[in-house]
Amino acid sequence: MKRKTFLALTTLGALATSATATDWPQWRGPDRTGLSSEKGIIKSWENSAPKLLWNVEGSGNGFSSVSIVNGVLYTTGNFKGDKKGQGVSAFSIKDGKLLWQTPVTDYIPDHGYKGARSAPTVDGDRLYVTTSDGIIACLDTKGKLVWSKEFKKEWNGKMMSGWGFSESPLVDGNRVVCTPGADDAFMVSLDKRTGTTKWKTKLGKVGKKGKDGAGYSSIVISNGGGVKQYVQMTGRGVIGVRANDGRFMWNYNPVANSTANIPTPVVDGDYVFCSTGYGTGSALLKLKKEGSGVAAEEVYFLKPKTLQNHHGGMVLVDGYIYCGHKHNGGDPICIEMKTGKVKWGPEKGVGNGSACVTYVDGHLIYRYQSGHVSLVKATPEGYQLKGSFMPAHQEAESWSHPVVSDGKLYLREQNHIMCYEL
Numbered sequence: 001m002k003r004k005t006f007l008a009l010t011t012l013g014a015l016a017t018s019a020t021a022t023d024w025p026q027w028r029g030p031d032r033t034g035l036s037s038e039k040g041i042i043k044s045w046e047n048s049a050p051k052l053l054w055n056v057e058g059s060g061n062g063f064s065s066v067s068i069v070n071g072v073l074y075t076t077g078n079f080k081g082d083k084k085g086q087g088v089s090a091f092s093i094k095d096g097k098l099l100w101q102t103p104v105t106d107y108i109p110d111h112g113y114k115g116a117r118s119a120p121t122v123d124g125d126r127l128y129v130t131t132s133d134g135i136i137a138c139l140d141t142k143g144k145l146v147w148s149k150e151f152k153k154e155w156n157g158k159m160m161s162g163w164g165f166s167e168s169p170l171v172d173g174n175r176v177v178c179t180p181g182a183d184d185a186f187m188v189s190l191d192k193r194t195g196t197t198k199w200k201t202k203l204g205k206v207g208k209k210g211k212d213g214a215g216y217s218s219i220v221i222s223n224g225g226g227v228k229q230y231v232q233m234t235g236r237g238v239i240g241v242r243a244n245d246g247r248f249m250w251n252y253n254p255v256a257n258s259t260a261n262i263p264t265p266v267v268d269g270d271y272v273f274c275s276t277g278y279g280t281g282s283a284l285l286k287l288k289k290e291g292s293g294v295a296a297e298e299v300y301f302l303k304p305k306t307l308q309n310h311h312g313g314m315v316l317v318d319g320y321i322y323c324g325h326k327h328n329g330g331d332p333i334c335i336e337m338k339t340g341k342v343k344w345g346p347e348k349g350v351g352n353g354s355a356c357v358t359y360v361d362g363h364l365i366y367r368y369q370s371g372h373v374s375l376v377k378a379t380p381e382g383y384q385l386k387g388s389f390m391p392a393h394q395e396a397e398s399w400s401h402p403v404v405s406d407g408k409l410y411l412r413e414q415n416h417i418m419c420y421e422l
Contacts, residue, residue, distance in 0.1 A: 022406040026121040027168035034315040036360035036404040045387025050420040056096035062116030065401040069122040076116035100143035109133035117166035132164030147195035155185035160213035160235030170219040181214030199246035206236040207253020215261035224270040224287030225294030250296040262311040277310030277327040300340040312356040330355020343380040350374045350388040356401040371398040
């Protein structure tokens with residue numbers, strides 16, 4: 001039986017950046033899809049692992065992924081010593097040399113699993129991050145803090161649960177958009193140069209599943225139903241917010257759980273694919289024009305035994321969703337998006353725990369919580385493992401998403417960053 005979400009009015013813009021075609025300027029890459037367009041760089045890892053080019057310390061503690069633009073790698077972390085706090089580090093991708101380090105806070109944010117989460121969004125000569133206690137900050141690419149806003153102080157922002165804000169801000173034209181999670185300012189649009197508020201979203205009617213507040217996802221853009229909107233996974237499930245004025249448009253509540261809603265939704269034309277763990281499940285939504293707005297209709301819902309992505313995210317390649325399945329698991333699986341049919345999997349992966357996934361050159365790179373990294377062919381014809389390796393450094397939970405830029409694989413592991421030749 002199909003469920004209809006609440007009436008929606010609904011759209012995506014492009015990140016305005018000077019990044020090159022091989023750069024990775026923000027969370028999940030140039031288009032926030034987890035897909036790299038690079039070709040001719042992947043070889044089988046069955047006989048040998050990729051060559052380690054460098055392994056450096058100094059990023060600070062955290063689970064953030066990395067962003068790369070014009071030969072510089074940016075990430076966030078918790079710093080000790082003279083620069084104690086949480087902030088941004090910049091490294092040369094040539095040899096891993098630390099170029100600069102700027103704290104945004106002068107203290108270590110206190111929450112479960114301490115450490116930074118936000119991948120910097122690089123836009124021209126500036127970058128944008130969210131600290132894990134809810135401060136959105138703008139820095140220039142030389143490391144100078146330009147402006148910052150506190151979610152709690154400015155908008156009474158809140159998370160659905162206690163593991164820290166994890167969002168990577170979205171730059172769309174002249175604005176930067178983020179999710180404080182407050183009832184009267186659930187999502188906000190700021191002037192990217194000054195931090196001045198352009199609009200605030202007052203949250204409308206949402207379902208009862210889940211909890212109030214922001215989730216652990218990041219915003220993506222959709223033009224579904226012919227209206228530009230910002231799509232976000234929240235404490236109450238997926239929502240759509242009209243991009244031009246911040247009007248709340250729709251909520252899909254059945255995919256919400258009360259602990260942590262994490263994976264960034266996948267947008268494809270009029271469709272949105274979403275999933276969460278904690279025994280919840282997955283769904284495909286279709287956005288349709290309805291009156292002066294857009295309605296989000298459920299196409300299908302997959303029960304948690306079929307597919308639940310705890311965290312690590314999902315990628316869409318040629319009509320198929322690839323990800324890790326199972327709560328606290330990353331078993332590789334392939335789903336035909338338009339039908340919800342399982343093409344293969346779930347397979348037992350080479351590592352343990354949840355798995356992050358990145359696509360490049362016809363292959364999927366899975367990185368498991370245990371640190372193991374595997375190469376899998378991206379095909380609906382069956383699970384084809386092309387080798388695996390254990391990185392040079394592993395500690396705690398390896399939750400940072402793998403990044404590919406200019407034929408190199410970058411792995412963040414707490415205070416370490418590793419660069420491998422693909």
